[in-house]
Amino acid sequence: xxxxxxxxxxxxxxxxxxxxxxxxxxxxxxxxxxxRISFQVETGKCFGILGPNGAGKTTTIRMxxxxxxxxxxxxxxxxxxxxxxxxxxxxxxGVCQQENSLDPDLTxxxxxxxFARYFNIPNKEARKKAKELLDFIALDHRLNAPVTExxxxxxxxxxxARSLINHPDxxxxxxxxxxxxxxxxxxxxxxxxxxxxxxxxxxxxTHYMEEASRLCDRLIIIDHGLILVEGKPEELxxxxxGKHVIEIAGPTQELxxxxxxxxxxxxxxxxxxxxYCEKSGDLYQRITRDxxxxxxxxxxxxxxxVFLKLTGRELRE
Amino acid sequence: xxxxxxxxxxxxFLRVWQRNLKxxxxxxxxxxxxxxxxxxxxxxxxxxxMSGLVGEIHxxxxxxxxxxxIAPALIGVSIMYNSFFETTYASFVRMYxxxxxxxxxxxxxxxxxxxxxxxxxxxxxxxxxxxxMMVVISFFGFIRxxxxxxxxPLAILGGIAFGSIGMFFSGIVANIEMFNLPVFLFITPMFxxxxxxxxxxxLPHWAQQAAFLFPLxxxxxxxxxxxxxxxxxxxxxxxxxxxxxxxxxxxxxxxxMRQRLIK
Ligand SMILES: Nc1ncnc2c1ncn2[C@@H]1O[C@H](COP(=O)(O)OP(=O)(O)OP(=O)(O)O)[C@@H](O)[C@H]1O
Ligand SMILES: [Mg+2]
Numbered sequence: 343x344x345x346x347x348x349x350x351x352x353x354x355x356x357x358x359x360x361x362x363x364x365x366x367x368x369x370x371x372x373x374x375x376x377x378r379i380s381f382q383v384e385t386g387k388c389f390g391i392l393g394p395n396g397a398g399k400t401t402t403i404r405m406x407x408x409x410x411x412x413x414x415x416x417x418x419x420x421x422x423x424x425x426x427x428x429x430x431x432x433x434x435x436g437v438c439q440q441e442n443s444l445d446p447d448l449t450x451x452x453x454x455x456x457f458a459r460y461f462n463i464p465n466k467e468a469r470k471k472a473k474e475l476l477d478f479i480a481l482d483h484r485l486n487a488p489v490t491e492x493x494x495x496x497x498x499x500x501x502x503a504r505s506l507i508n509h510p511d512x513x514x515x516x517x518x519x520x521x522x523x524x525x526x527x528x529x530x531x532x533x534x535x536x537x538x539x540x541x542x543x544x545x546x547x548t549h550y551m552e553e554a555s556r557l558c559d560r561l562i563i564i565d566h567g568l569i570l571v572e573g574k575p576e577e578l579x580x581x582x583x584g585k586h587v588i589e590i591a592g593p594t595q596e597l598x599x600x601x602x603x604x605x606x607x608x609x610x611x612x613x614x615x616x617x618y619c620e621k622s623g624d625l626y627q628r629i630t631r632d633x634x635x636x637x638x639x640x641x642x643x644x645x646x647x648v649f650l651k652l653t654g655r656e657l658r659e
Numbered sequence: 660x661x662x663x664x665x666x667x668x669x670x671x672f673l674r675v676w677q678r679n680l681k682x683x684x685x686x687x688x689x690x691x692x693x694x695x696x697x698x699x700x701x702x703x704x705x706x707x708x709m710s711g712l713v714g715e716i717h718x719x720x721x722x723x724x725x726x727x728x729i730a731p732a733l734i735g736v737s738i739m740y741n742s743f744f745e746t747t748y749a750s751f752v753r754m755y756x757x758x759x760x761x762x763x764x765x766x767x768x769x770x771x772x773x774x775x776x777x778x779x780x781x782x783x784x785x786x787x788x789x790x791x792m793m794v795v796i797s798f799f800g801f802i803r804x805x806x807x808x809x810x811x812p813l814a815i816l817g818g819i820a821f822g823s824i825g826m827f828f829s830g831i832v833a834n835i836e837m838f839n840l841p842v843f844l845f846i847t848p849m850f851x852x853x854x855x856x857x858x859x860x861x862l863p864h865w866a867q868q869a870a871f872l873f874p875l876x877x878x879x880x881x882x883x884x885x886x887x888x889x890x891x892x893x894x895x896x897x898x899x900x901x902x903x904x905x906x907x908x909x910x911x912x913x914x915x916m917r918q919r920l921i922k
Contacts, residue, residue, distance in 0.1 A: 370922065409764055410922055429666070433767040443762035447682040456681060459674045460766035508766075 355420050355511045360385045360543045361406055367414035368401050375401045377567035378415060388544040390554045390561030392649060395658040398567040399547040400440055400516055407437050407514050433461055436505030440516040442497055444489045450500060451485045454507055461508040475503040495526030502533060513537065515546045519553060531556060551645035563652055570652045575645050582651055583618045583643040588626055590615040591637035667771040675776025694788035698733050698795045705729055730801040731886035732855040734792050734810060735879040741788045742781035742818040743846060746825030747838050750777050760920060774916050778826050782818025789814035803888035810885050817878045820901045823908035830915025849875040874904045
């Protein structure tokens with residue numbers, strides 16, 4: 343059997359949308375985990391799915407890579423139907439699952455070698471590709487180490503390498519940097535950026551807003567299986583919180599009344615006020631001059647503000 | 660999934676088998692020891708220690724020594740153990756703790772291929788064990804050739820049968836401790852009451868009837884026939900029983916694993 347993909351240029355899919363999900367529904371014995379959501383991943387772009395714990399991110403992408411059957415809706419990947427052409431689709435995608443699924447019985451190199459076989463990649467080509475990938479993720483010096491000896495960051499990088507063994511057109515990453523230190527996280531980001539440069543489409547879930555802002559061309563924020571918003575990260579920030587955020591710790595009653603009178607949108611967390619504003623220089627100056635000398639801070643609005651504003655601040659179970 | 664059911668098992672299952680072989684080869688020297696030593700221990704214990712008490716055994720109209728009576732049964736038991744323990748404890752560890760199946764299911768492998776690969780691997784371990792034991796036991800002169808070579812295909816058939824039912828249990832147990840139950844209620848009684856260490860005729864009639872439901876009874880009986888070179892047509896019934904057992908439990912194993920893994 344020959345390998346499905348040569349090792350030449352990356353993009354083989356020329357349609358506009360590499361993933362098209364329409365009214366995607368997933369029920370677990372009556373419990374609706376994904377509630378008829380529709381989204382499209384543009385070819386060659388990075389698409390993010392954000393949401394609190396239990397929002398339905400993993401469930402959604404598991405349907406995309408053909409792990410979980412859908413309870414309803416339609417799903418096209420590479421313009422193919424996942425329930426019929428699952429093998430063709432799966433041979434052209436790479437997946438990093440949320441949980442570590444490296445093979446602890448094998449070494450670093452063997453993990454890639456054995457995984458390549460699942461795609462029917464010939465041994466010689468597989469070994470060559472494995473070497474290249476270990477180079478790419480800077481693990482070539484640990485070739486023969488058992489994976490159980492790797493650090494968390496190394497494991498995550500190896501999982502990434504493993505998902506690239508078949509030259510995928512679409513890379514699906516479920517929280518690729520959770521639990522990593524800043525160094526490892528930045529390293530993964532750089533790798534992912536390099537891959538996107540090569541034309542690989544990426545579908546990603548994450549809890550890190552910084553990661554989403556940096557990597558995603560478009561994203562959706564979902565909660566309770568529903569899409570809350572969709573858009574480009576900067577646009578979402580602009581639309582939902584504006585440019586700046588002023589955080590006031592331990593606000594007094596006068597300050598509260600003052601903020602109320604300014605008509606700026608704000609959130610009152612009791613011990614903390616969060617004011618969203620487009621142009622804030624004057625406001626910030628007035629607050630610090632007239633109300634509080636310290637405990638008041640102005641910063642650029644981030645995706646995290648959007649996220650918290652839309653999904654609320656209560657803990658999820 | 661009717662439309663794809665025909666393509667859900669391809670020879671790609673061999674990729675899963677190859678993975679297990681690769682891991683096995685890393686420690687084959689250690690893996691070879693049990694099937695090598697086990698028959699030696701048994702033959703010494705029973706041959707030297709017990710045969711004085713037991714003497715000769717009446718088997719199919721002739722008198723044979725006790726050791727030559729149990730020697731083929733040891734191969735049968737080993738075929739059972741190797742595949743059953745592979746597709747229970749070992750497969751469960753891969754599935755549950757190592758997430759190996761999850762990783763495989765993100766590749767073009769189907770669930771059917773993963774499970775088939777595991778069961779066929781279990782049968783392969785039975786085959787390896789049977790082959791090593793055959794060599795050891797042959798040195799004592801308890802196996803007649805060339806008929807004895809039939810033990811090898813028998814190991815594969817028995818391995819598929821016990822591997823399938825093992826995988827079936829893997830599909831339904833809540834946790835790894837629960838394997839104690841099928842081991843205690845299914846494997847151990849078979850080990851003792853399948854005509855392995857004493858002829859079935861020594862049992863009361865009802866127990867004999869029950870023992871005929873045990874796949875190990877037929878596996879042992881076939882192992883004896885092949886070892887002694889007593890080939891006759893009635894063996895087809897026993898082969899048929901093992902086939903039937905496999906044909907029932909192989910799809911059941913896949914069904915239960917599908918229910919367990921595909922959410
Ligand atoms: N196999 C299952 N059976 C029943 N319910 C499930 C199953 N898998 C997930 N769920 C439920 O579906 C919902 C969505 O889960 P999912 O794993 O998709 O969340 P997530 O967004 O990936 O969360 P996290 O950020 O914690 O990974 C949760 O309420 C979860 O409990
Ligand atoms: Mg998740």
